[in-house]
Amino acid sequence: MQKKRILIANACAETTRIATLLKKHGWEVQTENHPDRLAQVCRQFKPAVGLFRLDDTLTGHHLAPPLRAALAETQIDWIAAVPRRLIDLPAWQTLLYEWFYDYHTLPYDPERLLVTLGRAYGRALLNQNGGEQVEPQTLEYADFIGQCANMRKLKDDIRKVASTGISAMITGESGTGKEMVARLLHEMSPRKGGPFVAVNCAAIPGTLIQSELFGYERGAFTGANQRKIGRIEAADTGTLFLDEIGDLARDLQANLLRFLQEGTIERVGSAVSKEVDVRVISATHVNLPLAIAAGNFRDDLFYRLNVCNLRIPPLRERQEDIIPLAERFLTSCVARQKLPPKRFASEALTAMQRYTWPGNVRELQNRVYQGAVMSAGRQVTPLDMGIDDKIVPEIAWQTLDEVRGLAERGALQRTLTLCRYNYSLAAQNLGISRATLYRLLDKHQLGTGDDPDDEADIDADKGASVPG
Incomplete structure (x- = not known):
């Protein structure tokens, strides 16, 4: 747990008395009156929060970029202690809004100040725990934050399908999170103790995909110096996820169909069939009925794979989920990259809801990460995210x-x-x-x-x- 440490900047006689009070309540206190040294003190002292006394001496030069840069480099939440007469001045309002977690009007009210610092300390603990405990796949499941009707239906369908062993096909545009749904189906199924093997059918060259899926025996072809287990066999007792199944070459579709029908495989170079117990989940962004009509996909394979269909709606159909998803991504990025706390500017919230998100949730995540890194202050703007007015279309209202x-x-x-x-x-x-x-x-x-x-x-x- 992070220690209850506070850094006080620009201290005065009254601040010294407050420091004594804070020590009585379990805080370790360090003071520093030079803004240029704040980051160095933070690296050495490692405070959880900071208390910065703002007054009339901090005008002109100190309200300009140097002070803002010094605050940003500390990477902690700051509480401003500011005289009431300064609160209504626009320059001070901007400084407080962009760079401070909260503010406390002077003169000091010890009881109120302790409550404010306690909230900031609690936030510091949450950020610390988030940074240490996030697992590599946790972020993926953020795709399924959503309370819109079609997402509630999807989550309900996932629960129903996961409990069975039947084949399922996941459809949706690129970036909607098809592999995440496949992982959920595996983790919520009786097979969760077995392997989850993902194969991107579009990423493997056509000359290699048969040996990748079914494996091969030693000497089966030039360079086959030893036996290799294929992806299907590696998924035995677990789940095989065939992503972009619509891009699978037609001559290999027959081999896959035989495996689905008989539950057996033959390695390349072998005449011996081997039984495997695998649940198959497939996904595609291709319109397979049209591919069937065009002769590019076997209808019998389609019916074998598409026993249950799960459609993931594009992000533009999930308007009420955009902001919760963005907030989740921003919080995660700040914790993982150890950035100072940030929030979205109001114009960024508006821009995100107006943007059409052709890249869906993946694009939203990437743009939020970009905004978190590129923002100069505590606010993430549309320009930081690369969704300024040039690419955000005006809403076309229709009767x-x-x-x-x-x-x-x-x-x-x-x-x-x-x-x-x-x-x-x-x-x-x-x-x-x-x-x-x-x-x-x-x-x-x-x-x-x-x-x-x-x-x-x-x-x-x-x-x-x-x-x-």
């Missing part, structure tokens, strides 16, 4: 009628494309009459392509349905 119109137009376009501009079939699948379809096409200024009264074409397609 309900405009939203309905866009949805209606989109439905018409999609259905006509699927039905190959067969208007009778399109009307049937939209649940409307042909007359209504023509009226809507005219309303949205969508061309009718071929003559809609081409009865020969219509009759040829009677009874057909939209492709699945």
Whole structure:
């Protein structure tokens, strides 16, 4: 536990009396009246908090960057002791807001000061514990801070799926945290005592992925000087996570399908089958139904993998979760990198909620880390995070009628494309009459392509349905 030590800067006779009181309450006290020496004293004395007496002598030069730099270098929370007459001055307000954890108006009120210092000391303990106890994977689970409806549903689905041994597919955009969900499924399952083996199918060259997945025997090919266990076999009794499964070469999909069907593998260069007990979780950002339609992915493999589907919503669909996530990342970064305590400026909070986050939670984490490191003071601004007004779009407000119109137009376009501009079939699948379809096409200024009264074409397609 960090010792109850306090550094008092710019002391006076009254501050000396307060130091005596603090010693009676268990504090170790050190004083220093030269701002340039504060950081050096902090490194030697290692105080938990600082008390800085501010007065009229600290004007001009001392309110400029040198004082701010001296405070930043100490990397501790400071309490300002400031005369009441200075509180309303803008320059002092800025200094207090950006560089001090709290302030205490002079003259000293011993009881109130002890409470303020106690809060600062408690915060110092939390920061110390956070810096020492964070495990490498703890930060990953911050992805699942979230109280929006779709995140609550996802967490509920994770609990349901984790308790079983069936295959699951995790879908979502890049940066949403698919591997984190896979790890949660493993850690919450009966297999948590077994290995968790992750394979990025897009990162392994096509010429090597078969030997990586299934292993190989000595002499199986040039350079195979000894037997190697494959990733699937290494996951025996545990979980195999196949990330970016949509990028797996089609010729290897058949081998993977056989393993899923029979529960056996054959190492490259071996004719002996080996049974393995592995739960398979896969993930992809690729639209696999479209890949199947294009002939790039086997439908039978898709159905084997996609027994349960878990969709992670993009960050832009989790507006109420952005600030809690950012606060978590900022607290973690400050603790890990031993930075002085920081907070988000109000304009940074607004910018984060307006930004669309194409890189999702991973981008949010990276930008918060950037902001924590680049900020000159205690406040993290949009410019520190690289999300200034140049890249934050203005909010485009839409009326309900405009939203309905866009949805209606989109439905018409999609259905006509699927039905190959067969208007009778399109009307049937939209649940409307042909007359209504023509009226809507005219309303949205969508061309009718071929003559809609081409009865020969219509009759040829009677009874057909939209492709699945």
